Amino acid sequence: MFFQDLQKVLKENIREYGMYIALFAIMTIFTITTDGIFISSRNISNLLNQTGYIAVLAVGMTLVIVIQQIDLSVGFLSGFLGAIAAIALSFWHVPVYVVIPMLLVLGALAGLITAFPVAQLGIPSFVTSLAGWLIYRGALLLVTAGTGTIIIKDAVFNAIGNGYIPDIPGIKILPDVHKVTLLLGLAATALFINNAISSRKKKEAYDFEVLPKNMFILKLVFVSVIAALITWVLAGYNGLSWTVVVVVLVVGIYHFITTQTVLGRHVYAVGGNPEAAELSGINVKNITYIVFGSMGMLSALSGILFASRLQSATTTAGTLFELDAIAAAYIGGVSAGGGVGKVMGSLIGALVYMSLTSGMNLMGIDIAYQYVVRGAVLVAAVVFDVATRSSSK
């Protein structure tokens, strides 16, 4: 009975659960092949910090691909804005609390500029964003031409990519464990369980279909165990990094917008059928501007995370970020056909993608093979997506 239920639920929701299972499998394989180094607190902590700047791009890219567009300019835009941040901090001595909002605004403006020919003239975003790719690459080389790599010395700025949230001082129990991280992990798990139960009750009240009770409990237990594991692993090193905090905030905000607001609904409507959306009174141009504007803003955030992590701006910052973000989004279940894709999926996609890099690095696999493996995983993910879509409909 239990296994029959399990089989049925997995079969019906294979699209949704597929990438979680894939991530779990990849992490298990690497843990075995690296004798447990992969799952060590230090490596997972590093992995999450490296995923940060790709994850925020993947979140923005999700919406761009959902509305049937693409943005190739985000990589060098992120590199260019990172360089601007470094120049502002190191040469102009602008306070960090001014630099960060300024950069986010600049990023959003850059996104609007990319969107302008797309929205007003119907020019394919591949072309306009390719132009952006070239322009921002040139701009990055230009602003770093005189100096080369620009070192950033601002401690607050550098903490974003390297720092960890503070712990409560003076508590003697569990000396080697980060208590605040542990508490936050527990709180998040409790919140998730509470939300799951209340939304299930709401659905039941209106006779909507819900998971069978044993499967629902299994899902809660599974998620709680994973959350507890991640929390324990992170708490065993330095705790939650600021990068993880930023990524969680971005994913949380975008998850809310895409699932709970009218704006989010309209984004998916435009992606599903732009003409029908226009006929229903949705302003497709506005949606295009909003999605590209948000993409630009997240590019700036990615630039901040990357420059902060390296504590410097380099002449090649942002190279290939756009393709990593696009790959992460596709691995996370975003459909090239438009209208389909979740923010959470892209986060998982980014984690899968970066886990592959991290795991293969630990195993000492040659970079040449790494590209081949990543390519194969991307193809496999898209084939899986297409295959499960036709069977579930």
Add this chain to the structure above:
Amino acid sequence: METNKLKLLRVNRLSQYFGAVPALVDVTFALEPGEVLGVVGQRGAGKSTLFQLLSGVHMPSAGEIIWDGHPVVLKSASLAQRLGIAVVRQNPQLIDNMDVLHNVFLGREISGPRWFKWMPDNARAINYL
């Protein structure tokens, strides 16, 4: 003219030509608030054209649309919708990746306070239906 005041929508000699081809010629009718009117006709009779004119997708070649006593020019679907003229369309103009409910409410979602547009719960929308 007194009776005009009671009508919510009056359509006066509405016509639409695509080039020289007449799609709709001299349609005139009036609707009171709460009134239900069925429009029946063969394929090509102009039913869809009528609804496209009323929902602001096309501008009529001739005739006028009077909404709540005032002649209106429906330049866009969103303008028609803001006045209160909404259309639930048929197959090719639906969004495949959304369910029936969300298609019905597309562009006219039940939202919370104006300053922050919450999406309605499915459940709330069902109550509304």
